[in-house]
Amino acid sequence: MSRRDAFAPDDDMLTVDAALAALLRAAQPVTGTELLGLTGALGRVLAEDIVSGRAVPPHDNAAVDGYAVFADDLDPREGARLPVTGRIPAGQPLGRLARRGEALRIFTGAPVPAGPDTILPQEVCVAADGMVVLPPERRGANLRRAGEDIQAGATVLRRGVRLRPQELGLAASIGVGRLRVFRPVRVAIFSTGDEVRDPGDLADAGAIYDSNRFVLHGLLRGLGCAVSDFGIVPDRQEAVAETLARAGWGHDLVLTSGGVSAGDEDHVRAAVGTLGALDFWRIAIRPGRPLAFGRVGEAAFLGLPGNPVASMTTFLIFARPLLLTMAGATLVTPRFYPVVAGFAAKKRPGRREYLRASLRPGPDGALVAERFPFEGSGILTSMTASDGLIDLPEALAGVAPGDLVRFLPFSEVL
Secondary structure (H helix, E strand, C coil): CCCHHHCCCCCCCCCCHHHHHHHHHHHHCCCCCCEEEHCCCCCCCCCCEEECCCECCCCCCCCCEEEEEHHHECCCCEEEEHHHHHCCCCCCCCCCCCCCCCCCEEEEEECCCCCCCEEEEEHEEECCCCCCCEEECCCCCCCCCCCCCEEECCHHHHHHCCCHHHHHHHHHCCCCEEEEECCCCCEEEEEEEECCEECCCCCCCCCEEECCHHHHHHHHHHHHCCCEEEEEEECCCHHHHHHHHHHHCCEEEEEECCCCCCCCCCHHHHHHHHHHEEEEEEEECCCCCEEEEEEEEEEEEECCCCHHHHHHHHHHHHHHHHHHHHHCCCCCCCCCEEEEEEECCCCCCCCCEEEEEEEEEEECCCCCEEEEECCCCCCCCHHHHEEEEECCCCCCCCEEECCCCEEHHHHHHC
């Protein structure tokens, strides 16, 4: 008798795409907002469009330290020798009209008066005794025009964008010092298991230290969530149900790891059923088949697998887009990149698989993915030794060296 693959997809299993679509349909975005200074808005989701009240740059200005001249004063072959008749530091306009036949000493960012249309870098010029020798230069060189970055009245940031440092800098460049953002998604987390201990506690025979909660806490904080940690809950349905009931109040999502498979000691799934509703829990995915979604009280519920790699992988694939949708973000799907497989692998059709892999440059410079040598979903070192995940879709039966595969860098989602 052949042994059945424990991870083989059953007919009643959901595909990854179907499960994710169900999650996002059920997501209830937060509606509350708050006004934050730029330094406090990093990682938050913008709650309203931002329209610029001014042009950026607000005036024509110099891109280099050098000399501002009329291009028509330069001979196209020999340049010119002109008197230096003015000096324009940044933030200090010339204070008069510019004249043909003169060169104006100017510094980076300084406003260019009407008339001069070309800036020559000081490195190519020779100045002495109030005169400067200028080489030929094309019209408009090193001159930044008013509004070339942003026009007054332009919408520079859209509602739903997750604010990165560059978005904060863009807001600052138009004089906006505070942004209205959606309030954080409030998430309650806990782990389950009589064998699980907190780091620093005495680990007796058969005990393991809880890594999942700290991984999840870090992932949630990276998404700007407000996290409540309910610790480790014993493997008793009464204890799990009591903790779930408390966590369901005052939170938008309850996120757990472990206790959602079909074992006798996996009580989370049963407890959710008594307190709310469970929508699905079996997905054709490896690692991470036991995953549950539903509601507990007023909060959504997402139960991740207990194995560390499966827990982190399913967070990135399912919990991350769910949380971004709940936070009001419009872009929730990460980008996958095509890379060359540097390995061979067989795969069961009908199941989505995520392989841990590192990248190296190939002979032609193209990135080549090398698979982590061990597949176990309890090997957390594989997540620190790898650069990301290779996504093998359901229809695929295998990978050969040289095939193009989809790669999700951890830098894209962490």
